Amino acid sequence: MSRTFVTLVGLYEANGFTVQSSLSPAHFPGFSLAEIPFTYIYQGDVRMSNGGGIALSEITFLESLFTARSPKNIFVIGNAFGWSTLALGIMCPNARVVAIDWCPRTDEERGLEVTNELAAVLGTDIVAVKGKSPEDVQGIVGKYFQEPIDFVLIDGNHSPNQLRLDFEASKSAAAPNCIYVFHDVISFGMVEAFVGIAADNPHLTSSLLFRTPSGMAISYPSELESSLGPVVNAFTETDERVRALHKEGRERLNN
Numbered sequence: 266m267s268r269t270f271v272t273l274v275g276l277y278e279a280n281g282f283t284v285q286s287s288l289s290p291a292h293f294p295g296f297s298l299a300e301i302p303f304t305y306i307y308q309g310d311v312r313m314s315n316g317g318g319i320a321l322s323e324i325t326f327l328e329s330l331f332t333a334r335s336p337k338n339i340f341v342i343g344n345a346f347g348w349s350t351l352a353l354g355i356m357c358p359n360a361r362v363v364a365i366d367w368c369p370r371t372d373e374e375r376g377l378e379v380t381n382e383l384a385a386v387l388g389t390d391i392v393a394v395k396g397k398s399p400e401d402v403q404g405i406v407g408k409y410f411q412e413p414i415d416f417v418l419i420d421g422n423h424s425p426n427q428l429r430l431d432f433e434a435s436k437s438a439a440a441p442n443c444i445y446v447f448h449d450v451i452s453f454g455m456v457e458a459f460v461g462i463a464a465d466n467p468h469l470t471s472s473l474l475f476r477t478p479s480g481m482a483i484s485y486p487s488e489l490e491s492s493l494g495p496v497v498n499a500f501t502e503t504d505e506r507v508r509a510l511h512k513e514g515r516e517r518l519n520n
């Protein structure tokens with residue numbers, strides 16, 4: 266059982282919100298595959314933010330990753346209503362977590378407020394601030410961290426170009442041993458951009474995480490392979506199975 270998930274649900278519900286998370290689209294026809302498996306916060310019948318948070322299996326991935334290596338300075342691009350940001354703080358209680366969101370809607374402004382309020386309830390070193398990537402990354406990292414960042418979750422504007430901009434901005438403020446995790450890479454058609462990042466950074470080991478509902482991805486220093494490799498392997502799929510599944514899927518669609 267994920268302690269982080271249980272803690273998060275209890276935290277939001279104790280503060281007047283309802284959590285909708287990690288549901289199967291097969292159980293709720295008519296909903297998008299890129300929507301209902303993830304986490305959304307409600308107050309009554311009102312969804313509090315357009316953006317969602319990571320799913321239960323993605324929390325499990327991060328918990329497993331942090332068992333192998335626990336970061337001290339975590340940077341998050343894309344806060345929405347705080348679920349993923351708070352999850353990272355719960356998983357890494359000795360880390361500083363700073364999240365940014367450029368708040369294109371008032372929902373995200375409220376999300377920053379709620380994130381900071383719930384962080385205070387937890388007693389964790391979490392802060393969510395308004396900021397835009399890549400323009401504000403260097404300034405915010407310099408202001409809120411005393412050391413270079415060593416873990417980044419990129420979950421902002423889901424476009425191929427923005428993914429690369431977010432990565433480069435984070436990399437410029439990161440320690441050499443930084444781990445980069447990208448959300449929604451497969452679901453939002455950003456695989457080619459991620460492959461480009463991997464090709465341009467051969468010192469990093471990069472992998473798509475097919476066993477996460479959003480199709481997350483990860484890049485990490487190759488010298489961490491002995492500790493992180495087994496975790497990454499558990500959340501991806503072999504090339505052979507990926508090819509076989511694509512082939513069978515095309516055949517089913519054509520029949």
